[in-house]
Amino acid sequence: MEKIPILRMGEFLLVTIQVDMHDRLAMTLQDDLTNRISQTGAKGVLIDISSLEIVDSFIGRMLGNIASTSRVLDAETVVVGMQPAVAITLVELGMSLEGVRTALNVDAGMELLRKSVNGHEESEYGSYFQ
Amino acid sequence: MAVTSSETVPVVSEADIVNVRRCVRESAAKLGFSLVDQTKVVTAASELARNTVIHGHGGRMELATLNGPRVGIRLIFEDQGPGIPDLDLALRDGFTTGSGLGLGLGGSKRLVNEFELKSRVGEGTKVTVIRWK
Numbered sequence: 386m387e388k389i390p391i392l393r394m395g396e397f398l399l400v401t402i403q404v405d406m407h408d409r410l411a412m413t414l415q416d417d418l419t420n421r422i423s424q425t426g427a428k429g430v431l432i433d434i435s436s437l438e439i440v441d442s443f444i445g446r447m448l449g450n451i452a453s454t455s456r457v458l459d460a461e462t463v464v465v466g467m468q469p470a471v472a473i474t475l476v477e478l479g480m481s482l483e484g485v486r487t488a489l490n491v492d493a494g495m496e497l498l499r500k501s502v503n504g505h506e507e508s509e510y511g512s513y514f515q
Numbered sequence: 516m517a518v519t520s521s522e523t524v525p526v527v528s529e530a531d532i533v534n535v536r537r538c539v540r541e542s543a544a545k546l547g548f549s550l551v552d553q554t555k556v557v558t559a560a561s562e563l564a565r566n567t568v569i570h571g572h573g574g575r576m577e578l579a580t581l582n583g584p585r586v587g588i589r590l591i592f593e594d595q596g597p598g599i600p601d602l603d604l605a606l607r608d609g610f611t612t613g614s615g616l617g618l619g620l621g622g623s624k625r626l627v628n629e630f631e632l633k634s635r636v637g638e639g640t641k642v643t644v645i646r647w648k
Contacts, residue, residue, distance in 0.1 A: 405533050405536060405537070406533075407529040407530055407533045408529045408532065408565070438540070438557070439536065439558045440558075441561040442619060469551075470551045470553070471554060473555075474555050474558045474626065475558075477555065477622075477625050479608055479622045479625070480622075
């Protein structure tokens with residue numbers, strides 16, 4: 386069965402969606418990611434959708450579900466790389482992806498994840514060095 | 516309204532929804548639609564195709580390119596499914612009978628220029644949309 390690969394990088398999971406997903410593939414990704422978070426104790430999930438030419442309500446819902454489920458499992462989700470035309474269309478469709486954190490690209494997304502995971506430790510160091 | 520080309524594709528399975536997106540994208544690109552307009556019409560087609568598969572229990576899409584006086588794409592989704600009892604309710608954002616967000620019909624209406632919904636309970640549903648270039 387066709388699957389979207391999930392890569393592990395330290396305490397984060399990375400997913401790059403490069404195919405036009407049919408609905409079942411999107412559902413499978415959602416299940417696989419949930420299982421991987423639980424197995425690995427990953428603290429963050431980064432989903433790169435820069436290759437996606439459309440995000441319809443189904444895929445939008447999948448992204449929202451992944452974000453909510455991973456939050457319950459103590460992991461942050463960041464969706465990165467949405468094409469401008471996709472963003473314009475999504476909003477007109479009526480989806481604003483509330484509850485889904487986004488970043489412009491992979492670098493910015495990783496930065497966001499690192500901050501949200503290490504934020505607490507950094508602030509401790511900050512006060513130590515003052 | 517001159518139809519310059521027309522093709523009909525099945526809309527029965529999930530794979531057909533992907534195929535609908537591909538066909539509509541190709542035609543829109545060929546007609547010289549901007550990337551944003553391509554994305555809008557493809558997204559609308561994806562929503563309507565999913566409705567045809569899930570709620571209409573399968574059907575077909577007729578894709579026509581229009582040329583003269585205006586250039587555009589016309590999509591007709593037709594099924595012989597159970598039909599929609601209350602059209603106004605079905606078009607309202609947030610209304611859903613399935614597991615979706617209820618943005619399918621109302622949302623796709625916002626993504627096109629012309630939208631016509633006809634449905635008879637027990638006979639089926641026909642949605643016609645046009646996106647002008």
